[in-house]
Amino acid sequence: MLLDHAETVALALSFKVSLVGVACSLPVAIGCAWLLARKRFFGKPLFEGLLLLPLILPPVVTGYILLIVFGHHGAIGRWLDAAGLSIAFRWTGAALAAAVMAFPLLVVALRNAFESVDHRLENAAATMGAGAWRIFFSVTLPLSLRGLVAGLALAFARAFGEFGATITFVSSIPGQTRTLPIALYELISTPGGEGGALRLTLVAVIVALLAGVIAALMLLRGGTREAEA
Amino acid sequence: MIELEFALQRGEFSLELQLASPARALALFGPSGCGKTSTLLAIAGLLRPEHGRISINEHVLFDSRAGVDVATARRDLGVVFQDARLFPHLTARENLRYGMPRNATARAFGDVVQLLQLSTLLKRRPGQLSGGQIRRIAIGRALLRQPRALLLDEPLANLHREAREEVLEHLRGLKREFALTTILVSHQPDEVIALADQVARIEDGRLVALEGIETFGAAAKSLDAPHLHAAG
Numbered sequence: 001m002l003l004d005h006a007e008t009v010a011l012a013l014s015f016k017v018s019l020v021g022v023a024c025s026l027p028v029a030i031g032c033a034w035l036l037a038r039k040r041f042f043g044k045p046l047f048e049g050l051l052l053l054p055l056i057l058p059p060v061v062t063g064y065i066l067l068i069v070f071g072h073h074g075a076i077g078r079w080l081d082a083a084g085l086s087i088a089f090r091w092t093g094a095a096l097a098a099a100v101m102a103f104p105l106l107v108v109a110l111r112n113a114f115e116s117v118d119h120r121l122e123n124a125a126a127t128m129g130a131g132a133w134r135i136f137f138s139v140t141l142p143l144s145l146r147g148l149v150a151g152l153a154l155a156f157a158r159a160f161g162e163f164g165a166t167i168t169f170v171s172s173i174p175g176q177t178r179t180l181p182i183a184l185y186e187l188i189s190t191p192g193g194e195g196g197a198l199r200l201t202l203v204a205v206i207v208a209l210l211a212g213v214i215a216a217l218m219l220l221r222g223g224t225r226e227a228e229a
Numbered sequence: 230m231i232e233l234e235f236a237l238q239r240g241e242f243s244l245e246l247q248l249a250s251p252a253r254a255l256a257l258f259g260p261s262g263c264g265k266t267s268t269l270l271a272i273a274g275l276l277r278p279e280h281g282r283i284s285i286n287e288h289v290l291f292d293s294r295a296g297v298d299v300a301t302a303r304r305d306l307g308v309v310f311q312d313a314r315l316f317p318h319l320t321a322r323e324n325l326r327y328g329m330p331r332n333a334t335a336r337a338f339g340d341v342v343q344l345l346q347l348s349t350l351l352k353r354r355p356g357q358l359s360g361g362q363i364r365r366i367a368i369g370r371a372l373l374r375q376p377r378a379l380l381l382d383e384p385l386a387n388l389h390r391e392a393r394e395e396v397l398e399h400l401r402g403l404k405r406e407f408a409l410t411t412i413l414v415s416h417q418p419d420e421v422i423a424l425a426d427q428v429a430r431i432e433d434g435r436l437v438a439l440e441g442i443e444t445f446g447a448a449a450k451s452l453d454a455p456h457l458h459a460a461g
Contacts, residue, residue, distance in 0.1 A: 124310060
């Protein structure tokens with residue numbers, strides 16, 4: 001199965017957009033997941049609901065909100081344009097859409113991972129002089145590693161398959177914003193595009209399956225360890 | 230001097246203690262659920278009293294009137310938890326070094342490793358250690374913190390007889406080698422007699438007696454002192 005040039009470009013773009021998107025959402029997701037797992041605060045259910053919104057909203061709505069905020073005339077977009085950092089209709093915009101759509105999956109996976117870490121170990125670290133940052137990086141995060149990897153795999157797959165928000169926000173520009181799902185959609189809509197559509201479908205299935213297997217392995221092994229403990 | 234004068238509420242359970250002990254090694258003795266471990270956690274800063282004052286050797290850790298509540302990480306205490314709480318992802322060596330002050334010397338590390346006979350265990354993770362070995366690493370880790378006081382929560386609990394003897398012997402050695410203020414939580418008279426200088430007997434969250442180890446030991450040896458054989 002050999003991809004033609006346009007399909008290869010779409011595949012490479014999808015990898016770039018997904019990797020950058022997930023990498024950018026990771027620090028924010030870690031912070032939010034830690035807050036949800038370890039802190040009680042007023043409005044926590046509302047905060048959690050807001051974080052999950054991209055998972056629940058129709059992707060087109062999310063894309064449209066991104067367009068309103070980050071488009072050329074958007075509240076933030078006009079400032080980015082003025083600074084020469086425009087993201088609308090560019091691959092960076094596609095990465096932002098991927099980051100937003102993958103974000104809730106990361107938060108959910110990380111929250112579960114943090115909650116599964118025995119809080120008493122963190123207390124033990126505190127008695128040994130460790131502050132909050134050291135406790136997080138030396139105890140909480142290493143013990144959440146399986147959940148983190150599982151979350152990254154699922155988030156990557158979600159970002160890789162992102163379509164609705166991306167096409168609404170950054171359209172379908174070859175080499176810039178035409179990711180694999182958008183290229184697939186274009187091929188389906190084009191007479192004679194069935195072969196290419198089938199090839200891209202196969203690639204999408206393989207990537208999703210790999211991500212699913214990684215996530216399952218991580219969560220399964222984590223579960224086995226907990227059961228043994 | 231160990232000064233504990235505080236009130237603490239945990240759900241329905243209320244703990245109110247008032248004691249001042251000049252002992253270097255004080256045991257908190259009593260049956261399960263009497264408030265011994267809660268007292269230890271309050272000293273460590275892991276439970277916050279409603280009000281009162283906690284100080285060890287003139288160092289105030291908590292004083293509600295003066296608005297003092299030193300953070301757990303800054304209390305400079307070495308805590309050995311009943312369940313050891315070694316970090317499962319770290320080797321024994323990494324666990325031992327976790328709380329070491331930056332200015333601690335390699336010799337200090339070596340001394341503790343030698344005292345507790347840990348040299349063959351350093352590369353192992355907690356999952357590869359026996360109960361007695363885990364407890365020894367936990368004790369070493371607390372010592373290497375170079376604490377102002379050592380808090381031991383049932384250090385021999387859930388160990389089989391041989392491991393219990395092994396750890397007890399190390400704790401005796403520790404008492405001889407280190408001039409360290411120690412607070413021991415236990416419901417085992419023999420453990421208390423071996424390690425403490427003075428005993429605070431606690432029941433239902435209240436201090437019922439503060440007695441020297443000789444008095445406690447004499448009573449414990451007497452068959453007519455069933456109150457000392459606290460149910461664990």
